[in-house]
Amino acid sequence: MIKEELIKLAREARSNAYAPYSQFRVGAAVLGINGKAYTGCNIENASYGMTVCAERVAIFKMVSEGCYKFKALAVVGSEKEDGAPCLACRQVMTEFCESFETPVYCGGPDNKIFEHTMNEICPFPFVMFEKNADKI
Numbered sequence: 001m002i003k004e005e006l007i008k009l010a011r012e013a014r015s016n017a018y019a020p021y022s023q024f025r026v027g028a029a030v031l032g033i034n035g036k037a038y039t040g041c042n043i044e045n046a047s048y049g050m051t052v053c054a055e056r057v058a059i060f061k062m063v064s065e066g067c068y069k070f071k072a073l074a075v076v077g078s079e080k081e082d083g084a085p086c087l088a089c090r091q092v093m094t095e096f097c098e099s100f101e102t103p104v105y106c107g108g109p110d111n112k113i114f115e116h117t118m119n120e121i122c123p124f125p126f127v128m129f130e131k132n133a134d135k136i
């Protein structure tokens with residue numbers, strides 16, 4: 001699956017965003033190592049801190065269906081400016097990305113796609129090396 005397709009899935013998922021408090025709609029999509037794509041949108045709550053970001057919804061859907069690694073992640077926010085995953089999501093992404101080279105595609109204005117590696121956006125994550133050394 002090419003990055004434009006993953007961005008398209010993220011954009012479609014954004015239309016389901018539940019964002020009555022911020023009005024900031026986000027969509028995300030991950031490509032699992034099993035070849036399947038999983039999408040997510042942000043889901044807000046009246047108790048604001050209970051909000052879950054689009055990236056984590058997509059990743060958790062993947063994991064809950066038995067796939068534990070993604071090959072690429074796409075996220076689309078406002079598209080008026082460059083978007084990038086929040087740091088809580090970057091930590092979760094670290095847990096489930098295939099490698100430090102896994103690409104992260106961020107949809108920007110004018111259909112531009114900004115591409116970064118996991119290593120670039122989260123170079124020094126918290127990892128329990130004793131337990132997870134084989135994972136990333």
Ligand code: THU
Nearest residue numbers: 022024026042053054084085086
């Ligand atoms: N949001 C995401 O879905 N992903 C991010 O990486 C950053 C923020 C959502 C959370 C909240 O619903 C809205 O954007 C404003 O912060």
